[in-house]
Every structure is written in C-alpha cells, then in structure tokens.
Amino acid sequence: MNRLTSSTPSQAAIRLTVSGFLLMQIQSALLLMSPSLDRESGMLIWILTPIAVSAFVAALIGIPEPPEGHWRQRHGR
Incomplete structure (x- = not known):
C-alpha cells in the first residue's frame, strides 16, 4: 500500500x-x-481512541498489499 504521504x-x-x-x-x-x-x-472513549489513532498511524506508515496474482495459484495441476 502506498503511504498517505506519497504522491499517489x-x-x-x-x-x-x-x-x-x-x-x-x-x-x-x-x-x-x-x-x-x-x-x-x-x-x-478509551476504546475508540486507540482504534482511531492506530488507523491513522497505519495509513501514514502504509500496510503491504498482497501480490495481485496470489489467489490464482493452482493446487496440484
């Protein structure tokens, strides 16, 4: 995932x-x-605050996305 601060x-x-x-x-x-x-x-408030902060931090850092063809793997063929 591209970071929130990247150009795209x-x-x-x-x-x-x-x-x-x-x-x-x-x-x-x-x-x-x-x-x-x-x-x-x-x-x-103590439940919602860490969830909101962690979502914002995850957006700033960036979460890696799985490769596009990972679900197309054939099993035993």
Missing part, C-alpha cells in the same frame, strides 16, 4: 484515514452531548 496514496490508506477521523468525530460528539463524563463514557 492508495485507496486503503485514504479509507483508513477517513475511518480514523470518523471515529474521532464520533468520540467528540459523544463527549459534547454528555453533560457529565461517567464511567461508561470514559470506557467508550
């Missing part, structure tokens, strides 16, 4: 970035809607 980023990098930012926006909206931060909300 791959679709997977863009999708990871967008999904990471959407998770961060959901978290912010939940915080803004709650009058006080209780234990359940805090736990939800």
Whole structure:
C-alpha cells in the first residue's frame, strides 16, 4: 500500500484515514452531548481512541498489499 504521504496514496490508506477521523468525530460528539463524563463514557472513549489513532498511524506508515496474482495459484495441476 502506498503511504498517505506519497504522491499517489492508495485507496486503503485514504479509507483508513477517513475511518480514523470518523471515529474521532464520533468520540467528540459523544463527549459534547454528555453533560457529565461517567464511567461508561470514559470506557467508550478509551476504546475508540486507540482504534482511531492506530488507523491513522497505519495509513501514514502504509500496510503491504498482497501480490495481485496470489489467489490464482493452482493446487496440484
């Protein structure tokens, strides 16, 4: 996968970035809607934050994609 900072980023990098930012926006909206931060909300924030950050970091670093013809291998022919 091409990195997000390359001249031609791959679709997977863009999708990871967008999904990471959407998770961060959901978290912010939940915080803004709650009058006080209780234990359940805090736990939800601690679950969503590492997922959003890891999606953004994975988009910046780049995840290797499998070769295009890896699924075309013949078995025993």
